[in-house]
Amino acid sequence: MRLPGRLSAAIEVLADMEARKRPVSEALKAWGLNNRFAGSGDRAGIGNMVYDVLRRRASHAWAMGSDDPRALVLSVAVREWGETPEGLNAAFEGDNFAPAPITAEEATRLTAHDPLAGAPDAVKADIPDWAGPSLAYLGDWVAEGRAMTERPPVDLRVNTLKATSDKVRKALSRFTPADTFAANGLRMFAGGKDARTPNVQSDEGYIKGWFEVQDLGSQxxxxxxxxxxxxxxxxxxxxxxxxxxxxxxxxxxxxxxxxxxxxxxxxxxxxxxxxxxxxxxxxxxxxxxxxxxxxxxxxxxxxxxxxxxxxxxxxxxxxxxxxxxxxxxxxxxxxxxxxxxxxxxxxxxxxxxxxxxxxxxxxxxxxxxxxxxxxxxxxxxxxxxxxxxxxxxxxxxxxxxxxxxxxxxxxxxxxxxxxxxxxxxxx
Missing domain, CATH: 3.40.50.150 (Vaccinia Virus protein VP39)
Structure with missing residues (x-):
């Protein structure tokens, strides 16, 4: 699938979530089952787009003046994935799976110099309105909220009953794992756009019990x-x-x-x-x-x-x-x-x-x-x-x-x- 088709699929998944009131994982799985022609790279790209929308739904909705799935997906494509309205419209032309062309009004919003001008702090933090006071004890709760909109890494805990950090690092060298502040922790940082999450659970080391997938905070x-x-x-x-x-x-x-x-x-x-x-x-x-x-x-x-x-x-x-x-x-x-x-x-x-x-x-x-x-x-x-x-x-x-x-x-x-x-x- 090309980018236009992936954007249309992301819009479809978000609309399905809203209509059926079901979790994102279920909506993505259902889309995959109904569209078996999509490869693993396509599914990863669509999933990334959907999750990027949900992490910053409030700020993208404010910027676009709409929380419609189309508006949110276009906003992520331009503001987070580095596309342009002109480039997207050129890609949409002649593609049977593409969304409708970007309108002049949408293009104006997508290229606004300060898309969050006048937005409440909760919108800037991309958290529900009620959550700000609940996080205020942490200090800069807007910064706290924004940090929760970033793509998370894949963290591993080396199982010292069976392996060492060096052994696991060598086995997973293709993913360039980095050390963490936990003595037995390793981290693989998230990529951008349609980058795939490392599938470490299919690795021989995981099957043998050398490591577990576990967030660094949990460790x-x-x-x-x-x-x-x-x-x-x-x-x-x-x-x-x-x-x-x-x-x-x-x-x-x-x-x-x-x-x-x-x-x-x-x-x-x-x-x-x-x-x-x-x-x-x-x-x-x-x-x-x-x-x-x-x-x-x-x-x-x-x-x-x-x-x-x-x-x-x-x-x-x-x-x-x-x-x-x-x-x-x-x-x-x-x-x-x-x-x-x-x-x-x-x-x-x-x-x-x-x-x-x-x-x-x-x-x-x-x-x-x-x-x-x-x-x-x-x-x-x-x-x-x-x-x-x-x-x-x-x-x-x-x-x-x-x-x-x-x-x-x-x-x-x-x-x-x-x-x-x-x-x-x-x-």
């Missing part, structure tokens, strides 16, 4: 959780096991991790991942009545990777940015508060409770911790800044260190997805 909070060899650890919301695997490697397969999740379907992938990674110190506990009763008051470290709004992952899942409702937030807040209370019951004296979210909202993070600590005098927060400096050094990034003891990572501050972690010790 960092797993490190800050502080699991040590020989400890008894409970991963209370283990899901697919990403942080379970990271902690198992940090523990050198020594000690015991109990991996639990209340949802069987979320927990299902962990079994194959444990085997592939060579992990031997994890016991999976299925969600049965009384499944964790024997652990009460006996655990050195309880990790709560709490269900949350996912606002920290907006650069990877930009469609969710525009759908989040106050009802969804309220539901998550209730779940998080309950998990903190439950998790505390498993922590032994002198043990640690570790609370993690992939959210940037204060209500889900520092406010939850402040409320919990006020109601549980036997727990005290460990200095997040101290933990960070010990793990990564003072010169690495500029996370936000909250007064309650938490650490907040963001795309703007640390070049990672947005994550929050707070470690609390039981007296």
């Amino acid at each position: 960092a909070v797993a490190t800050l959780a502080g699991a040590r060899p020989g400890e008894q650890v409970l991963d209370l919301c283990a899901g697919g096991g990403g942080k379970t695997l990271a902690m198992a490697a940090d523990m050198g397969n020594k000690g015991q991790i109990f991996a639990y999740d209340s949802d069987r379907s979320r927990l299902a992938p962990i079994y194959d991942r444990l085997k592939r990674n060579g992990v031997r110190n994890v016991q999976v506990r299925a969600p049965e009545p009384g499944a964790l009763d024997d652990l009460a008051g006996k655990i050195d470290r309880v990790l709560i990777d709490a269900p949350c709004t996912g606002t920290g992952t907006w650069r990877r899942r930009p469609d969710t940015k525009w759908k989040l409702s106050s009802e969804q937030i309220a539901t998550r807040l209730g779940e998080q508060a309950a998990l903190l209370v439950e998790g505390a019951t498993y922590v032994k004296a002198g043990g640690h409770l570790v609370y993690v979210t992939c959210s940037l909202l204060a209500d889900e993070n520092r406010n939850q911790i402040e409320r919990f600590l006020a109601e549980h005098a036997d727990f005290k927060a460990v200095s997040g800044e101290g933990l960070w400096n010990e793990a990564f050094g003072e010169a690495v990034g500029t996370p936000y260190f909250g007064p309650e003891g938490g650490v907040t990572l963001t795309p703007h501050r640390t070049g990672t997805d947005g994550f929050y972690v707070c470690v609390m010790r039981r007296g």
Whole structure:
């Protein structure tokens, strides 16, 4: 497919999302199934265009005076992909799959010198109107929002149970992986326009368990959780096991991790991942009545990777940015508060409770911790800044260190997805 056809396809996918109210991944998959002539390069290009639209939907809509899929796609093609109205119209001519020619009014908007003149800060930040005040504690929340509109990199965590960073770097040399501030992290930066994302999961090294795909922020909070060899650890919301695997490697397969999740379907992938990674110190506990009763008051470290709004992952899942409702937030807040209370019951004296979210909202993070600590005098927060400096050094990034003891990572501050972690010790 040529560019005109890809633009038309992106417009079609966005219109389908709007009409059917379905996630971007489902809409792209449906388009691919209905248009099997499209090659992998075509699908990558169309997907990139759709995601670029969703990441900066507000600012492109403001610039074009319309949030119609056509207007948004044309705006991305010109402002982000470097096309021109004249060049696009020349390409559209005689192409049966091309959009309609660009009008004079569209061309004027596409070439405006200051397309965001007079725009509210939320539009400049490309976040929902309500989100600005919720991010204000971070400082320059417009810059925070704009950082979440960038294409994310592909981050890897080297599995030290099976490989070394040098071994993985050599195996993936064709992708030129770069080092990160995490000792066992590697990063492949995103390309522009229709660049394909490296398919590392088909690589021999991945199949052999040498590495896992895991955002650098997720790696960092797993490190800050502080699991040590020989400890008894409970991963209370283990899901697919990403942080379970990271902690198992940090523990050198020594000690015991109990991996639990209340949802069987979320927990299902962990079994194959444990085997592939060579992990031997994890016991999976299925969600049965009384499944964790024997652990009460006996655990050195309880990790709560709490269900949350996912606002920290907006650069990877930009469609969710525009759908989040106050009802969804309220539901998550209730779940998080309950998990903190439950998790505390498993922590032994002198043990640690570790609370993690992939959210940037204060209500889900520092406010939850402040409320919990006020109601549980036997727990005290460990200095997040101290933990960070010990793990990564003072010169690495500029996370936000909250007064309650938490650490907040963001795309703007640390070049990672947005994550929050707070470690609390039981007296």
